[in-house]
Amino acid sequence: MSTVCAQCQVELRQRDVRLRYLGVEFTVGLPACPVCGQVYISEEVAHGRMREVEEMLESK
Amino acid sequence: MDQAELRALEDRCVQDCPPSCTAACPAHLDVRGMMSAVADGRLAEALALVRAAVTLPVAVALTCDQPCRPVCLRGEHGDALMVRAIERACVALPATAPRGRRPPRRRGSVAVVGGGLTGIAAAQELAGKGCRVTLLERTGRLGGGVWSALPQASGTVVVAGAAGSPAAAVEAELAAAVSDVTVSYAEAITAGDLPALRAAHDAVILAFGVDDPGCLATALGSTGPERVSGATEIPGVFAGGSLTRASSGWSAVTSMADGRSLAVSVRRYLEGVSLTAGREGEGAGRSCLHVERSAVESAAAAPPADPQAGYDATEARREAGRCLQCACLECVKACVFLQRYGSYPKQYVRQINNSLILSPGMGYRASKTMIDSCALCGLCAAVCPHDLNMGEVCLDARRELVEKGYMPPAVHDFALHDMAQANGADFSCARHQPGAAASAFAFYPGCQLPASRPGEVRAAYEHLASRLDGGVGLLLGCCGAPAQWAGRESLAAEATAQLRASWETLGRPQLILACPSCQKTLMESAPEIPAVSLWEVLDEVGLPSGCGAAAVAVGGSPVVAVADPCAARDTPAVRAAARHLIARAGFELVELPWSGARTECCGWGGLQVIVDRQLTQATVARRVAEDPHDYVAYCAMCRDLFAGSGKRAWHLVDLLFGGPMFGDPALPGPRLTERQQARARFRRDLLRNAWGEDGDPRAQDDSTQLEISDEMRQKMDDELIGEDDLAAVIAASERSGRRLLDSATGHCLGHARRRLVTLWVEYSPLGQGRFAIHDTYTHRIEILDDEATEGRVGP
């Protein structure tokens, strides 16, 4: 992974990130800055896993 | 709509009704399916269909009196299908090994009196279900009426792959049918024998032919057996067959079907369940299927080269190919959306009904995209023989989802936001004509046309102001159609209230509408506001002097095809005025195959394009392929969607108010995400020029300038991301310094929450407030513990 936090100048590391959609909160492992916590969601993840979860929750 | 109403709607669709041939067949043989299989060379499948409906297929294939043929709709376009000959071609197939499994012996001993086709079929059915069956036949030969019917089919026949005489083939079939049945060639049974027979068995079937010698008929009482079940006055005794029918002559298929039906009655009797429930459809009847046949060409039957031998596989294939495959599907043929989901309204309504009412929320997944992607255009109702309107069903379902909180807010968010902008300070306004203190009329061009054709709209306004007395005010805003379509009734009511208030400030003028969707919406939501279409007014007050320049510019008297918008389906006066104006502007006009009351939607309707862009592309592709001439639309969204697909399309205002600067039919209109800015610009320019109003209170912030490739603009539009969205995210991430960096490319990646999505932008600063955009995407899920998104940006 060549993505770094521009502010802290460190490489991202996987951490548990809290997400929310349609009132449901859940935790997913995502790359994030270990110093300031900034999260990275790539287009691949956004249009892949994230969309699947969105569709699942929307069909509830 | 409650469940009963939905059920009633479902019942209106007749696509499930059997075609005429099947309805007329006492055994309900799937003739259409058989023909389709034979025509495709799938003979074994066709044979399976015959066997599924007919207990004695050889006897039927050789002697059936074909009640299906007089009602076969092909008969009105050539000759009725040669149904029996096709059945014969099916039973000629080499036999497959008989299914081995014996049914378990179950309770029940049944006596069947009469060894004709009725009795044999009943006996075989019951034996197959595990009953102990005794078949009593007085003549010493099974088959009854079949032997006198058989000579018609003399010669050699091929059955199950082997050639032989017809009699031998039938003989073999009947023998096989009674292999599990005890056959007793007894003396004739008389009425006096009945009590003893009944006492010895759990049930008795009287299946005697026309020439009942034992006067058993007297046992049936004066009214005869019950029509559906064949039950007689004696419990457990059922009667059917030729004697009970007043019909003309013996019929193999009727006799056989009677036998099957009696077997069903006996099984129900033995199980102690209702004899008649759910059996209304049994037996021959009439079809309620609607079959559109205006384009059917006549085709005569193709008899077999050798009538003795019957059809060979190739001949059968050709003959079966003449079947019309009777079906309704009128709406499905008309609508790309209905085609998309692979079924037809009866099934769709049932699905929606199930997911909404039977298990609210739970089944939503299956039907949600369907419910949300209908264009609500009403074409289905216009072509349906029973006026079933899927648009109403889908709109109602949307309202219910919204009301119950099951509609994901993000689905229509873009359109609702767009509407809010059009009804906000950027666009909405009400003005008397410059210099006037009152308005007898007010021009209401809608929210889309001013974005697409600002110059022409302004010219139209000035023309109206010059021709009409009493003052022509200007009203800008959105009628609320997007909220209506999204199923958000309260939002729609707010939009109506806002329009009503503006209308009142202008002194309740008559509105002149340029958008057919506004007109349709206001007729329903604000019928007290007098409104008329721009086209009718122009047709009356006359055209501007420069009118016709467009026609001249493209040379001669150019031919155009008029594309009616779906919102004008029920306003013939508007459609007539549009045609009149096109002709007056010097164009020659041709009609599209789908026009007038049967016109198609472009995909903007119902917000389809927001929910399912690809579906709209398919809808538009079909629409623009209907005619090679330039199209003329009088709905801004029709025009822009057609042109966006590469079709040359004019808006009617181009033809009428064209000067040197008329709209180019070849150029696409503003993108969905560019319309807000375009309509804001229209308002600013018009108010400055015509009313001398300076300085927009919310002048645009042009400090951030973006360099965006065409490809990226297309992607933005597909994902409904606006340029202002990108600018807001970049500004926020530049301000806070919180962004990611791709160390390989040096690109920055910022993100922020915008409305109901998290928006990511990959960009590079170019200096002096300029940025190059490399990529952008969104997701609806919100990131919680991430400071970058905590402060949301913008609305």
Ligand code: SF4
């Ligand atoms: S054309 Fe085919 S489907 Fe229609 S009635 Fe005749 S056999 Fe049946």
Ligand code: SF4
């Ligand atoms: S037009 Fe459509 S909805 Fe109407 S009966 Fe035919 S298939 Fe059913």
Ligand code: SF4
């Ligand atoms: S898009 Fe139009 S024709 Fe198709 S189902 Fe919806 S309302 Fe009916």
Ligand SMILES: [Zn+2]
């Ligand atoms: Zn950091």
